[in-house]
Amino acid sequence: MKExxxxxxxxxxxxxxxxxxxxxxxxxxxxxxxPQTPILEKLTEFHSQGELDAELLTPESEHxxxxxxxxxxxxxxxxxxxxxxxxxxxMHELLHYASGxxxxxxxxxxxxxxxxxxxxxxxxxxxxxxRDTGWIKMYSESPQESLDTVIQAFRIAEKLALPLxxxxxxxxxxxxxxxxxxxxQELVDNFLPAYNPELRLDTSLGQSFGAPIDxxxxxxxxxxxxxxxARVENEVLETGKxxxxxxxxxxxxxxxxxxxxxxxxxxxxxxxxGTVRDAVDALRDQGTAVGLLKVRxxxxxxxxxxxxxxxGIPSVLVLDRNYSPGMGGILHQELKSxxxxxxxxxxxxxxxxxxxxxxxxxxxxxxxVAEYADAKPSNxxxxxx
Amino acid sequence: MDMIDxxxxxxxxxxxxxxxxxxxxxxxxxxxxxLGADAIAVVPPSCTAVICGGYPLSSVSIPVQHTTLESxxxxxxxxxxxxxxxxxxxxxxxxxxxxxGTYDIGLQALSSAAERNEDILYVCFDNEGYMNTGxxxxxxxxxNAITGSTPAGKLSRKKNLVEILAAHRIPYIATCSxxxxxxxxxxxxxxxxxxxxxxxxxxxxxxxGWGVADDAAVxxxxxxxxxxxxxxxxxxxxxxxxxxxxxxxxSVNAYLKQQKRxxxxxxxxxxxIQADVDKEWEYLLGRARK
Numbered sequence: 001m002k003e004x005x006x007x008x009x010x011x012x013x014x015x016x017x018x019x020x021x022x023x024x025x026x027x028x029x030x031x032x033x034x035p036q037t038p039i040l041e042k043l044t045e046f047h048s049q050g051e052l053d054a055e056l057l058t059p060e061s062e063h064x065x066x067x068x069x070x071x072x073x074x075x076x077x078x079x080x081x082x083x084x085x086x087x088x089x090x091m092h093e094l095l096h097y098a099s100g101x102x103x104x105x106x107x108x109x110x111x112x113x114x115x116x117x118x119x120x121x122x123x124x125x126x127x128x129x130x131r132d133t134g135w136i137k138m139y140s141e142s143p144q145e146s147l148d149t150v151i152q153a154f155r156i157a158e159k160l161a162l163p164l165x166x167x168x169x170x171x172x173x174x175x176x177x178x179x180x181x182x183x184x185q186e187l188v189d190n191f192l193p194a195y196n197p198e199l200r201l202d203t204s205l206g207q208s209f210g211a212p213i214d215x216x217x218x219x220x221x222x223x224x225x226x227x228x229x230a231r232v233e234n235e236v237l238e239t240g241k242x243x244x245x246x247x248x249x250x251x252x253x254x255x256x257x258x259x260x261x262x263x264x265x266x267x268x269x270x271x272x273x274g275t276v277r278d279a280v281d282a283l284r285d286q287g288t289a290v291g292l293l294k295v296r297x298x299x300x301x302x303x304x305x306x307x308x309x310x311x312g313i314p315s316v317l318v319l320d321r322n323y324s325p326g327m328g329g330i331l332h333q334e335l336k337s338x339x340x341x342x343x344x345x346x347x348x349x350x351x352x353x354x355x356x357x358x359x360x361x362x363x364x365x366x367x368x369v370a371e372y373a374d375a376k377p378s379n380x381x382x383x384x385x
Numbered sequence: 386m387d388m389i390d391x392x393x394x395x396x397x398x399x400x401x402x403x404x405x406x407x408x409x410x411x412x413x414x415x416x417x418x419x420l421g422a423d424a425i426a427v428v429p430p431s432c433t434a435v436i437c438g439g440y441p442l443s444s445v446s447i448p449v450q451h452t453t454l455e456s457x458x459x460x461x462x463x464x465x466x467x468x469x470x471x472x473x474x475x476x477x478x479x480x481x482x483x484x485x486g487t488y489d490i491g492l493q494a495l496s497s498a499a500e501r502n503e504d505i506l507y508v509c510f511d512n513e514g515y516m517n518t519g520x521x522x523x524x525x526x527x528x529n530a531i532t533g534s535t536p537a538g539k540l541s542r543k544k545n546l547v548e549i550l551a552a553h554r555i556p557y558i559a560t561c562s563x564x565x566x567x568x569x570x571x572x573x574x575x576x577x578x579x580x581x582x583x584x585x586x587x588x589x590x591x592x593x594g595w596g597v598a599d600d601a602a603v604x605x606x607x608x609x610x611x612x613x614x615x616x617x618x619x620x621x622x623x624x625x626x627x628x629x630x631x632x633x634x635x636s637v638n639a640y641l642k643q644q645k646r647x648x649x650x651x652x653x654x655x656x657x658i659q660a661d662v663d664k665e666w667e668y669l670l671g672r673a674r675k
Contacts, residue, residue, distance in 0.1 A: 026470035027463065055466035060497035064459035067494065071427065071450055071463030077470050093453055201425050201448045201464060203476055210451035211440040 010180040012173035015143035016082065016108050017042030018180070019150030021052050022188040023106075026077035026195075029057040029065040034120055035170045036084040036110045062087035066094035066105075073103035074209050076200040078154060081105065084170070085112035085126045092130065095163075099134025099225060101209055104157035104164070104195075107135075108150065111270065111321075112170040113356055121357025122169035124270060125322040128298075128330045134225055136164040136232055137299040139269040142173060144180045148249055149296075151188055152239045158195050159235060160228045169321070170357070172271035187246055229300045236297050253302040254309060258284055259291030264369050265310060265346070267335060268319040269295045272354060276319070279365035290369055295331065303338045310339060316346040317372055319365075320381060321354040328352065328381030350381035360384070394418045401444035403436045408563035408602035409510050409589045410436055413481070415566050416508060417445060419573040424477040425468075427461040429491060430454045431483035432517045433510060455490040457482045458498035461505040477577050480507040484525035485515045488544050495584075499553040502581045506573075509586050513543070516594035528661070529654050530646045532594070538649055542661070547586060547620060554623035555582040562588050562617060564607035568629055572619070588615045596645020608640040613666040618673065626672040637662055 010018065016039050020028070030040045046052035055072075059065050062083050073079045083091065088109050098105055109127050113119040127137060136157065140146040146168050157164040168174060199207060213221075233253045244250025257273075258280050259265055266276050273294045283290045293309055295302075310316055320329025327333055332350025339345045349372045354360040368384065396417035403410035409432055417424075426449045428434045434451055438444045452460040457480040465478040482491060487509040498505060514532050515521040521534040524544040531538050550558050556579050561569040569587070576583035590597055590605035597605050609615035610630060614637055617629035637659050641647045650658075 027466045029459075029463065055470045057462055057466055057501070059459055059462070059501070060493055064456065064462075064494045064497060067452060067456035067459035068463030068466070071452065071460035072467035072470075073463075074450055075425075075464045075467035075471070077467035079467075094456070097453060201450055203423050203425060203448060203473075206446065206448055208437075208443055208445075208449040208451070211438065211443065211449070212434070212451075213440040217440060 004181050006182045006184070007179045008182055009177050010143055011038060011175050011177050012143040012146050012168050013038035013110070013175065014042050015147040015180045016150055017046065018182055019147040020080050021046050022183060022185060023080070023151050023154045023192060024078070025054050025080040027055045027057070027068070027072040028080045029059055029068040029072070030081060031059060031062045031065045031083065031087060033062070033084045033087045035112060035174045036082050036087070036108075038174070039082040039108060062090045063094060066091040066098065069105045070094060070098045070101055070103050073098075073105050074101060074201050076195070076197055076202065078158070078195045079105045080107070082108040082110075084110040085114050088126050088130060089114055092133070095130055095133035095135060098163045100221060102161040102225065104161050106150065106153045106157055107163070107165045108146070109165055109167040110170050110174045111167050119356065120170065122172050122271065122354070123321055123356055124167065124169070125324070127165060127167045128322050130165070131299060131330070134162070135299065136162050136297070138164065138166045138297050139295065140166055140168040140173065141271060141273040141294065143176070143178050144249070146173065147180055148243060148247070148251065151183070151192065152243055152251065155192055155239050156232070156235050160231055161197070162225070162228050162232070167270065169271040181247070183247055191243065191246060232300050233297060233302045233305065251296065253297035254305055255294040255296060256309060257292040257294065259293060259309070261289055262291040262313060263289045264315045264317060264373060265291050265293050265313050266317045266319060266365070266369070267293045267295060267331065269298060269331060270321065272319050272321055272360065275360060275362050276365055278362040279369070282362060283366055283369060288369065301334055301338060306335065306338045307342055310346050311342065312344045313346040315373060316348045317368060318348060318350045319353040319360070320350065323352055323355045332381045347377045349375065349377050351384050352381050353384040392418065394421055396421065396446045398444045398446070401436050401438060403432070404592050406592055406599040406602055408606060409433065409512070411566070411603070412510065412561070412563045412569065412587050412589065415570050416573050417447065419570045420477055420479060420577060422447065423475065424479055425450070425464055427452055427457055427464060427478065427480045429457040429482050429486040430517065431481075431486055431510070432512070433481045433483065435517065454486050456494055457486055457491050458503070458505065458507060459494040461507070462498050462501070462503040465504055478505045480505060482507070482509055483517065484509060484511040484513060485523045488525040488546050489523050496553065499550060499555045499582045502555060504580050505582060506576050507582065507584045509584065510589045511586050512589040512591035512594055514591070514594055516591040520591070520594040528658065529650055531649065532646065550584050551620045551623040555584065556622055557583040558620040560586045560588070560615065560617050562606045562610050562615065564603050564610060565617060568617065594646070596648070597643060601643065605640070605643065608635065611635050612637045612640045613662050614640055616666065616669055618669065626669065628670065628673045631670065631673070633666065
């Protein structure tokens with residue numbers, strides 16, 4: 001194991017800002033919202049101190065921020081923005097627009113409950129409700145992972161000409177402080193190729209973007225986006241591996257934690273993974289064969305890898321920190337769909353755990369594992385009390 | 386006769402799909418040729434978006450970013466900042482929007498761009514309604530005008546967007562008419578030479594939307610200016626008003642009478658409109674005299 005260098009105590013949000021600074025974006029339109037604002041404030045601080053040489057815009061809304069992101073990206077700039085909850089929802093129209101225009105914007109979203117009623121707690125429904133907008137969607141568990149993923153995100157997005165959204169949970173990750181290893185600027189410069197798109201708004205080229213088209217061409221635009229999506233998982237793996245060679249921290253679309261010979265595997269995303277690791281360690285100490293399958297890349301959903309990872313496992317518990325009224329937990333539904341038709345499919349229990357930011361402790365997770373070990377699964381997601 | 390004198394640099398091509406006789410196509414031709422080749426256009430949904438052409442054709446030589454209806458000024462800011470970051474600081478970034486995308490849904494983004502004094506040129510083709518969707522009212526539609534959403538005539542007055550923009554103290558605002566093309570070209574040239582946010586409002590009589598004859602767009606625009614309904618003037622730094630033409634030579638009657646959208650006006654309506662135009666005209670002259 002490499003010795004950790006250049007450690008700083010950083011919150012998840014400030015770790016994101018450091019990652020952005022190291023990635024050297026050209027343009028960053030930013031609009032404040034709790035609990036994202038520390039990302040914005042750290043970036044404007046870097047900028048005012050001359051440490052971030054980027055064009056910063058502070059428009060009147062997230063809608064305009066994302067509009068500026070799309071336009072700047074199509075003009076050939078590396079672009080970053082950050083938001084949360086209501087802000088992400090206000091951007092919804094432009095999220096479709098960005099992916100349709102194949103603008104490789106990198107956005108950081110801090111998962112927060114949307115109103116009504118007003119609340120500021122960790123819940124992933126804000127980003128999950130943007131599931132079908134054509135963005136690559138990744139979920140981070142810790143400040144270090146958030147920093148590492150932001151840098152990798154530019155390489156993945158720009159290579160495939162797809163926008164990429166990373167989310168971490170409000171407060172549990174956004175405001176929690178931990179030692180974070182800051183990579184050297186030179187390392188990041190070597191890791192991230194310069195962004196120089198062939199297609200761009202440029203008076204020497206004369207190309208236009210987004211003109212009205214016929215049915216077949218619109219159809220083709222989405223098929224081509226789908227083809228690029230099909231390359232994401234491999235790109236996430238290759239990029240995560242290359243990052244690992246430089247820093248000792250490798251990443252992939254999914255992560256297996258102590259899943260060897262497991263009777264039960266817990267599948268979840270974001271900050272919940274940390275608590276699950278603790279519960280898995282405790283249960284393994286007691287002789288219960290439990291593991292964690294962390295979903296880091298949610299869109300595109302790594303279907304085949306999920307099937308391979310869960311083949312032959314007797315029982316799976318999905319912990320959803322989100323709720324789609326009328327359907328249940330979104331990861332639960334996605335996983336059932338991914339595993340459909342498998343001969344040796346596990347029993348899948350969907351648990352609505354932590355919706356609205358309700359605390360889910362390690363002890364609670366250990367109880368759930370015992371409770372559901374031999375239970376018959378329900379088709380619907382079940383509320384955890 | 387006001388002869389237009391400008392070089393046609395072939396920035397706008399024939400074969401576009403504007404209605405025959407459309408004054409917006411005429412204005413686009415003058416504006417684009419005045420700006421020349423070193424420009425990028427941002428176009429929200431509007432008649433201009435259609436006139437620029439469907440993929441893979443384009444009637445416009447410069448690159449165009451088609452953006453969403455409420456986003457023109459924000460998108461133009463993004464293009465401009467990106468060009469700045471890439472070292473291409475001299476390229477003009479021009480929004481070509483309609484009044485729906487400017488007075489209504491795009492006003493928030495425009496106000497913010499103006500507040501930041503983004504270095505963009507914003508042209509609003511003001512045909513006083515959502516004419517590209519078949520003719521519904523916008524906040525630019527004048528009092529009493531019949532539209533698809535105001536079948537009995539609009540009950541409220543037209544928003545004075547120039548004053549709203551002037552309150553932002555941006556460096557340059559001007560009004561233009563397709564009946565005064567040399568003036569339009571001169572104002573575009575002046576605006577393009579200024580750093581910061583510039584807004585040009587162009588009155589565009591819409592043939593089907595206003596119910597005027599196919600050959601009457603330019604004539605109607607001239608009557609709008611001559612009657613004082615749409616005065617030509619400039620506002621510099623939000624406070625210095627200059628009248629381009631400071632006389633009126635006709636009442637509003639003939640202007641209103643030739644438009645089918647005003648077919649239901651009573652004599653009282655017409656005299657009320659005349660009184661309002663007189664009042665606004667005096668107010669504007671007063672601003673220009675200071």
